Amino acid sequence: DGGITQSPKYLFRKEGQNVTLSCEQNLNHDAMYWYRQDPGQGLRLIYYSQIVNDFQKGDIAEGYSVSREKKESFPLTVTSAQKNPTAFYLCASTSADRGGNTIYFGEGSWLTVV
Amino acid sequence: DAKTTQPPSMDCAEGRAANLPCNHSTISGNEYVYWYRQIHSQGPQYIIHGLKNNETNEMASLIITEDRKSSTLILPHATLRDTAVYYCIVKNQGGKLIFGQGTELSVKP
Numbered sequence: 001d002g003g004i005t006q007s008p009k010y011l012f013r014k015e016g017q018n019v020t021l022s023c024e025q026n027l028n029h030d031a032m033y034w035y036r037q038d039p040g041q042g043l044r045l046i047y048y049s050q051i052v053n054d055f056q057k058g059d060i061a062e063g064y065s066v067s068r069e070k071k072e073s074f075p076l077t078v079t080s081a082q083k084n085p086t087a088f089y090l091c092a093s094t095s096a097d098r099g100g101n102t103i104y105f106g107e108g109s110w111l112t113v114v
Numbered sequence: 115d116a117k118t119t120q121p122p123s124m125d126c127a128e129g130r131a132a133n134l135p136c137n138h139s140t141i142s143g144n145e146y147v148y149w150y151r152q153i154h155s156q157g158p159q160y161i162i163h164g165l166k167n168n169e170t171n172e173m174a175s176l177i178i179t180e181d182r183k184s185s186t187l188i189l190p191h192a193t194l195r196d197t198a199v200y201y202c203i204v205k206n207q208g209g210k211l212i213f214g215q216g217t218e219l220s221v222k223p
Contacts, residue, residue, distance in 0.1 A: 031209050037155065042201070042215040050209045058210075088155050092211065103148060103203070103211065105157040 002027045006091050006106035012114050013078070013085065021076045021109045023091035029104070032074035033092040036060060037108075043090060049074055078111060086113050118202045118214035125220050126196075132189040134217050136202030139183040146205050147178065149187045151198040152216070158201060161187065192221045 004025040013019045023032065031050050035043040045058030049068040063082025068074055074093075078085045089109045095101040119137040126132040138147060146165050150158035162169055162176045164185070169176040175188040189196055199216040206212060 033211055035213075039155075043213045045211070045213075048210060056210075090157060094205070094211075102160055102163070103150070103205075105150075107157040108155065 004091060004093050004104045004106045006089075006109050008109060009107070010110045010112075012112050015113055016080045018077055018079050019085075019111065021078070021089055021091075021111070023074045023076065023093075023106060025072055025074075025093045025104065027093060027104060028071070029093040029095055030071065031094050032068070034058075034064075034066065034074070034076045035090040035092065037088040037090060039088075046076065046089075085111055087111060118204055118212055120200075120202055120214040120217045122215065123218040123220070125222060126189075126192045128194060128221055128223050129191055132187075132192040132196065132219055132221070134187040134189075134200050134202075134219065135184060136187070136214060137184045138202065138204050141182055141204055142207060143182070145207065147176070147185050148203040148205065149174070149176065149200065150203060151196075151200045153198045161200075192219075194221050194223065197221045 007022045033048040034046040037043050044060050046064050047055050047058055047066040049055035052068055052071050055066050055068050065077045091106040094103040146163055148163040149161040152158045162174050164176045164178055178185045199218050201216045202214045204212045
């Protein structure tokens with residue numbers, strides 16, 4: 001079955017450490033996205049990528065980095081520069097055309113700084 | 115970028131229709147409107163999407179105004195399991211997905 005997979009589901013990070021969240025899709029989608037969600041809040045766009053080897057900053061990119069070396073993979077690194085990284089992180093993918101195609105979401109990853 | 119605006123919360127009686135509005139007054143002519151819902155910080159669930167015409171599926175109906183500046187998601191017979199946060203999303207021409215803040219729908223017995 002086609003879908004989008006995030007891992008790990010839960011992750012704990014010590015202050016000063018970088019951590020990487022995985023997002024993999026087997027839907028042959030060109031476009032992939034990372035969102036952050038704080039408790040009781042909406043989704044805020046961190047980074048998105050429309051094509052391999054290219055990505056754009058979203059609204060809250062500071063303290064985060066991404067890569068898009070393969071079409072099916074879009075990992076997010078939360079760096080030590082992100083001062084308040086504890087949040088729920090969601091990955092999404094869809095076709096890169098104008099629209100009309102379903103957007104798929106992963107089940108999310110919880111990151112906690114300890 | 116297109117911006118979406120939704121009321122923060124709404125109540126609905128079980129069995130009645132829930133009508134959730136979304137304002138997207140800056141939407142461009144070929145940008146689609148999507149509706150998703152999220153329960154307990156799980157991955158959002160697809161409901162419906164549309165461009166110009168009204169759409170209906172087994173979950174809901176989507177009414178888009180003629181000028182496309184707003185839309186309404188209709189859950190025809192809300193149940194307690196429809197309690198969730200509902201997001202209106204616009205996919206702009208650059209591929210960016212623009213989320214509203216979401217409407218927290220509470221369906222009450």
